[in-house]
Amino acid sequence: MQSAFHHLTWKEAAAAIGAGAVMILPIGSTEAHGPHLPLATDVIISEEMARRAAVQLQARGITALVLPPIAYSVTDFSADFAGTISIRKETATALVRDICISLYKQGARLVVISNSHLEPEHVASINGAIAEVQQATGRAVAFPDKRRRRWAARLTEEFRRGDCHAGAYETSLVLAARPELVREDVRRRLERVPISIAEKIRDGARTFNEAGGSEAYFGSPAEATRDEGEATYAALAEMLVTSVIEALEGVKA
Ligand SMILES: [Zn+2]
Numbered sequence: 001m002q003s004a005f006h007h008l009t010w011k012e013a014a015a016a017i018g019a020g021a022v023m024i025l026p027i028g029s030t031e032a033h034g035p036h037l038p039l040a041t042d043v044i045i046s047e048e049m050a051r052r053a054a055v056q057l058q059a060r061g062i063t064a065l066v067l068p069p070i071a072y073s074v075t076d077f078s079a080d081f082a083g084t085i086s087i088r089k090e091t092a093t094a095l096v097r098d099i100c101i102s103l104y105k106q107g108a109r110l111v112v113i114s115n116s117h118l119e120p121e122h123v124a125s126i127n128g129a130i131a132e133v134q135q136a137t138g139r140a141v142a143f144p145d146k147r148r149r150r151w152a153a154r155l156t157e158e159f160r161r162g163d164c165h166a167g168a169y170e171t172s173l174v175l176a177a178r179p180e181l182v183r184e185d186v187r188r189r190l191e192r193v194p195i196s197i198a199e200k201i202r203d204g205a206r207t208f209n210e211a212g213g214s215e216a217y218f219g220s221p222a223e224a225t226r227d228e229g230e231a232t233y234a235a236l237a238e239m240l241v242t243s244v245i246e247a248l249e250g251v252k253a
Contacts, residue, residue, distance in 0.1 A: 034166035062245075
C-alpha cells in the first residue's frame, strides 16, 4: 500500500484528496537523545506510528496518507547538547499552521498530527497552530496528545512516570522501527537515570542539565526491548486511529 503523500504525483494527490484521504502529519525534532539514539529519534517514532495508523485506517476503509515529517521544533531543553537544532516557537507554529491551511485549501478532508516530541513549549506551538487554522479556515486539526491520561494509560510505566526522554520507552520504539540506528554496545551499559522530567519541569527546570540528565537521557535505556516497542506502537497507532474516527464523526455530526 502506498501511504507516503510525497511519493504521489500531483495527479495522484488530486485524486486522493478528492476521494477524501486523511492526511497524517508526523512531527518530531532534531535533538540529542542520549549517547545511544540518533538525533532523529522523535521523527522516526512519529513517522512509524503514522505509517501503522495509516495501514489500520486503510483496513477500516479510510484512506490515509503520511505527509513528509517536520524534523525541526522547539527543543530548548536539550539546547546544551551538540546536534540539537531548536527553532523559535512562532516559527514552529507558523510552519504547522501553513501546512494545514495549504492542505485544507486544496480540499483535504482532515489533517491529524502524529507528534512524539513532548517539550511543553513545543506542544504549545502545535496547539497555537491548530487555533490559527481554526480561525483561518473554520476547520479542525486532530491532535491526540499522548500525555493525556486517556492515551497515557495504554503506554508504559516509565512513560507515565515522566522519565521518558531517550529511556526504555523511546529506545524500544527506535529498536522496533530502525534497530540499526541504536548504538547497542553503548545502550546496554547505560545506568538508569531515575528522574521524572515532568516533575522537574513543574519544579522549574528549563534544560535537561538542570533536570539532572547530563547525558541527555532519562529512565532506563538498558531495559528497552523490541517487543516493548511493538506493543507501544500498537497503542500509539490506535490512539491516532481513534482520534481520526472521532474527528470524522465530529465533522459529520
Ligand atoms: Zn524524544
